[in-house]
Amino acid sequence: MVCQSCVLACQMNSLGVSNVTEIPRDGKPIQRMRVTWFHGTPWTWKCQQCVSAPCVEACVSGSLRHGEGEGGVIHDRETCAGCGACLLACPFDAVTPDEDGDRVAKCDLCPEEDIPPCVKACQSGALVYQDPMLFAGNKRKKFLRGQKVHREGD
Amino acid sequence: MKETEKESGKFPPCGYGATGLCCSSCLLGPCRISPFETNSAKGSCGDDADMVVAKNLLRLVAREAASGLKDLGEAVRNLGASASTKGTRKVPAREVKSIIQKYGLTSRVSLRRLNSYLLRESERLLSTLSEPGRPSPLVSSLYPEGAFPYIDRDAFLPDSLTNLIFDAFSHDQNESSAVEVILWQCLKTSVITFISEELRQDMHYLTHGEWLLEIETEALDVVDHPPPKPLPVVVLFSREDGLHKGLMNRTAQDLQQELKGDVLHFRIRDIGHLPTIGRRFFQKWSLSVAEVGAIVVAFSQSTASVLGALACGFTVVSLPALPIHGSDVVEKFFCVDLKEKLGSVYLPPRAGEVLPVILEYLGRKV
Numbered sequence: 001m002v003c004q005s006c007v008l009a010c011q012m013n014s015l016g017v018s019n020v021t022e023i024p025r026d027g028k029p030i031q032r033m034r035v036t037w038f039h040g041t042p043w044t045w046k047c048q049q050c051v052s053a054p055c056v057e058a059c060v061s062g063s064l065r066h067g068e069g070e071g072g073v074i075h076d077r078e079t080c081a082g083c084g085a086c087l088l089a090c091p092f093d094a095v096t097p098d099e100d101g102d103r104v105a106k107c108d109l110c111p112e113e114d115i116p117p118c119v120k121a122c123q124s125g126a127l128v129y130q131d132p133m134l135f136a137g138n139k140r141k142k143f144l145r146g147q148k149v150h151r152e153g154d
Numbered sequence: 155m156k157e158t159e160k161e162s163g164k165f166p167p168c169g170y171g172a173t174g175l176c177c178s179s180c181l182l183g184p185c186r187i188s189p190f191e192t193n194s195a196k197g198s199c200g201d202d203a204d205m206v207v208a209k210n211l212l213r214l215v216a217r218e219a220a221s222g223l224k225d226l227g228e229a230v231r232n233l234g235a236s237a238s239t240k241g242t243r244k245v246p247a248r249e250v251k252s253i254i255q256k257y258g259l260t261s262r263v264s265l266r267r268l269n270s271y272l273l274r275e276s277e278r279l280l281s282t283l284s285e286p287g288r289p290s291p292l293v294s295s296l297y298p299e300g301a302f303p304y305i306d307r308d309a310f311l312p313d314s315l316t317n318l319i320f321d322a323f324s325h326d327q328n329e330s331s332a333v334e335v336i337l338w339q340c341l342k343t344s345v346i347t348f349i350s351e352e353l354r355q356d357m358h359y360l361t362h363g364e365w366l367l368e369i370e371t372e373a374l375d376v377v378d379h380p381p382p383k384p385l386p387v388v389v390l391f392s393r394e395d396g397l398h399k400g401l402m403n404r405t406a407q408d409l410q411q412e413l414k415g416d417v418l419h420f421r422i423r424d425i426g427h428l429p430t431i432g433r434r435f436f437q438k439w440s441l442s443v444a445e446v447g448a449i450v451v452a453f454s455q456s457t458a459s460v461l462g463a464l465a466c467g468f469t470v471v472s473l474p475a476l477p478i479h480g481s482d483v484v485e486k487f488f489c490v491d492l493k494e495k496l497g498s499v500y501l502p503p504r505a506g507e508v509l510p511v512i513l514e515y516l517g518r519k520v
Contacts, residue, residue: 004170005168007188008169009169011188021475021502021504022504023479025482028190121168121169
């Protein structure tokens with residue numbers, strides 16, 4: 001099952017709506033993420049905020065750039081030319097044409113929010129908002145603990 | 155009841171559930187239709203967004219109504235056992251008289267005859283073999299035509315509550331049911347919870363000599379001694395141990411400040427008291443609840459309570475909102491069309507707030 005709660009939360013945020021009773025009937029949300037089945041596993045197609053980002057390299061108008069500190073990859077919709085070079089460059093298929101098709105849209109981690117709405121909406125814990133190095137470190141530790149138990153069991 | 159993290163607002167509720175667009179009625183699901191999809195989006199069974207929202211609502215209401223019927227059955231059995239063995243407990247004559255009057259019996263009826271009348275008619279209401287088309291006299295006396303004119307007109311009053319529940323489940327399974335038919339079925343089914351609750355309360359009193367949940371003194375004062383000229387009425391409802399109780403108290407204080415005495419408002423803990431309130435206002439003002447312009451503010455997860463109040467003619471605003479906003483058709487039915495048919499409408503909260511909605515409905519500045 002793909003619950004899609006993150007996608008709906010992202011769409012509502014793109015329309016500036018926080019409550020389901022206020023969803024505009026003719027609203028056309030920007031698609032900044034999507035979830036599909038990929039080789040039998042639910043897969044979130046969203047920007048991975050690459051440290052060495054091919055989309056930034058490909059952007060001819062300079063509207064895609066690295067954020068300061070750990071701000072991920074920022075997209076400035078005002079300066080976007082809509083050339084689509086980033087769409088071709090992104091290995092994760094995370095950049096999409098926007099609702100009018102004349103610019104592109106991608107996840108920018110919602111800098112105006114403390115926690116991105118998609119992460120808040122995710123009830124299964126599949127989406128987390130954390131320092132990637134810390135997250136990777138914890139995952140490594142967990143893996144090693146598992147290995148140790150396995151060896152002791154042998 | 156412990157407030158969960160979702161209810162306390164730490165986590166947002168599931169958007170699909172809150173819009174009524176998540177359907178898990180079969181093993182192929184759950185199917186989720188995006189509120190931003192075009193009209194062609196369908197679940198795996200072929201139901202579109204309107205049908206998914208309507209059927210979800212019907213399932214929620216039918217579940218609550220079935221649980222209410224179970225409680226009523228238990229109350230009937232207890233009263234029967236008590237009446238057939240040692241007799242019912244001694245109950246004050248004044249209260250017995252008021253129950254006798256409520257059910258339209260003559261004041262000379264004895265307690266024993268009242269018990270046997272309630273038992274006989276309740277068993278008929280719970281039976282699946284009742285004579286169709288003949289509404290129960292019990293229910294007709296609880297919903298007099300003057301106080302609840304629309305209930306009679308739309309034949310909401312059933313001969314058998316159990317059959318009405320079966321009807322609800324059969325509509326859920328029937329592929330050819332139209333959305334509007336299902337929505338009327340929701341309203342009819344929700345009335346079951348009110349009927350069972352009120353009957354259960356009376357039978358519990360006659361069995362044990364004490365009320366299960368007495369109507370609040372504050373509410374009783376207002377409905378027994380209303381001003382001579384009718385005023386708009388705001389009824390705040392939340393169960394004693396219910397969710398959003400703090401929010402209800404804050405709303406009551408805000409109402410007090412904003413309305414400054416020219417609106418009657420009070421709180422109740424049991425939604426089963428609403429028909430009593432409707433009957434009392436009719437006795438005093440000769441106006442139905444819809445004509446009084448009574449609003450129920452329900453701080454409750456109970457869908458049957460919200461729809462039951464609507465069916466009785468009360469305009470309702472609820473928190474959390476009814477899960478109807480995933481369908482234009484369903485939303486229009488409850489928020490617009492009902493006004494003409496039942497004299498009541500559903501008012502969705504605005505940005506999680508109920509006060510601005512109440513003030514706007516009463517024609518006050520927000």
